Amino acid sequence: MPENKPIYVTQPALPELKDFIPYLEQIWENKILTNNGPFHQQLEKELAAFLGVPYISLFANGTLALLTALQVLRITGEVITTPYSFVATTHSLWWNNIKPVFVDIEPEYGNLDPEKIEAAITPKTTAIMPVHVYGNPCKVERMQEIADTYGLKVIYDAAHTFGVNYNGQSICNYGDLSILSFHATKVFNTMEGGAIVCHDAATKKRIDYLKNFGFAGETKVMAPGINSKMNEMQAALGLLQLKGYPQNAEKRKVIAETYRKELANVKGISLLDEPENTDANHAYFPIFIDEKEYGMSRDELYEKLRQSNVFGRRYFYPLISEFSMYKSLDSARPANLPIASKMANEVICLPIYPELESDSIKKITALL
Numbered sequence: 003m004p005e006n007k008p009i010y011v012t013q014p015a016l017p018e019l020k021d022f023i024p025y026l027e028q029i030w031e032n033k034i035l036t037n038n039g040p041f042h043q044q045l046e047k048e049l050a051a052f053l054g055v056p057y058i059s060l061f062a063n064g065t066l067a068l069l070t071a072l073q074v075l076r077i078t079g080e081v082i083t084t085p086y087s088f089v090a091t092t093h094s095l096w097w098n099n100i101k102p103v104f105v106d107i108e109p110e111y112g113n114l115d116p117e118k119i120e121a122a123i124t125p126k127t128t129a130i131m132p133v134h135v136y137g138n139p140c141k142v143e144r145m146q147e148i149a150d151t152y153g154l155k156v157i158y159d160a161a162h163t164f165g166v167n168y169n170g171q172s173i174c175n176y177g178d179l180s181i182l183s184f185h186a187t188k189v190f191n192t193m194e195g196g197a198i199v200c201h202d203a204a205t206k207k208r209i210d211y212l213k214n215f216g217f218a219g220e221t222k223v224m225a226p227g228i229n230s231k232m233n234e235m236q237a238a239l240g241l242l243q244l245k246g247y248p249q250n251a252e253k254r255k256v257i258a259e260t261y262r263k264e265l266a267n268v269k270g271i272s273l274l275d276e277p278e279n280t281d282a283n284h285a286y287f288p289i290f291i292d293e294k295e296y297g298m299s300r301d302e303l304y305e306k307l308r309q310s311n312v313f314g315r316r317y318f319y320p321l322i323s324e325f326s327m328y329k330s331l332d333s334a335r336p337a338n339l340p341i342a343s344k345m346a347n348e349v350i351c352l353p354i355y356p357e358l359e360s361d362s363i364k365k366i367t368a369l370l
């Protein structure tokens with residue numbers, strides 16, 4: 003290994019190329035490339051079983067799944083959401099002509115704080131869109147209580163949450179819909195890809211119509227749908243990736259444990275606790291830098307690491323509410339979002355992926 007090989011925050015897991023060839027041969031032979039083909043159907047079955055969810059619909063990517071999910075439940079008006087996420091969460095609202103209302107996060111895991119939601123509800127509020135940030139479960143029971151009290155839908159952006167179980171079942175079984183991403187940077191990838199998890203057959207039918215232009219039969223269109231279907235190559239890769247997933251998840255777990263051990267006593271660096279009653283997926287390894295105690299700011303450390311070819315990422319900085327298209331919203335004021343602002347200013351996500359070598363981990367922890 004070259005001494006100074008760049009280490010990125012993640013590196014996609016891939017199966018061996020030779021194992022993918024027979025799938026491609028099959029696609030070439032049956033000439034079905036998309037539109038709910040055989041690999042698509044098989045992946046939906048296998049994923050539902052693997053995750054332990056009743057219904058799953060595959061998508062070309064997670065963002066289109068988010069866009070479609072809002073149409074599925076006919077969400078309008080205002081939606082309460084978190085500023086501490088990837089921009090796609092809020093963009094999906096904007097594309098649906100919905101006004102995002104930012105509410106602050108809780109300091110424990112950086113997830114939308116249910117206790118701050120009620121104050122932001124107006125007569126126009128129709129839903130809550132929280133994110134299980136870094137794969138750590140939101141306070142799902144409390145979230146549902148509030149949604150039930152006010153008659154709101156809950157759509158979870160579960161893009162980080164593949165394979166996470168909470169209280170012995172998939173975290174995707176909470177809320178009305180959960181959206182997964184299978185992007186190259188996620189723990190389970192189909193190069194690009196995504197899914198919606200729902201709880202009943204009627205909803206799955208509506209999702210599947212909407213992701214295929216609204217077609218509900220050869221000559222019948224039930225709504226102005228979109229084209230957000232997953233293709234057969236993505237689905238075939240997914241089937242193969244699923245076989246490798248348990249082993250990759252185990253490798254991530256070991257890396258996370260090593261980081262935890264090595265960084266436990268570094269003054270000025272704090273870690274998130276391991277979530278209770280949860281089988282985590284170790285999708286990310288965020289650390290938080292207290293400038294005074296550490297003796298260096300987060301950005302100084304970030305640059306220092308880069309100079310040594312270690313490319314952590316500041317997920318999630320800047321907050322979504324800081325981007326120009328959202329900044330003028332009343333709920334985007336930093337004074338409304340003190341905890342999110344603090345976390346965004348202190349966070350660095352360290353490299354974590356199955357093939358991360360132990361020498362690289364040593365280098366990173368030594369630098370820190």
Ligand SMILES: *Cc1c(COP(=O)(O)O)cnc(C)c1O
Nearest residue numbers: 063064065088090161183184185
């Ligand atoms: C990755 C991600 C998305 C977008 O998913 P794509 O598959 O890249 O479109 C949405 N929300 C969050 C929180 C993400 O991390």
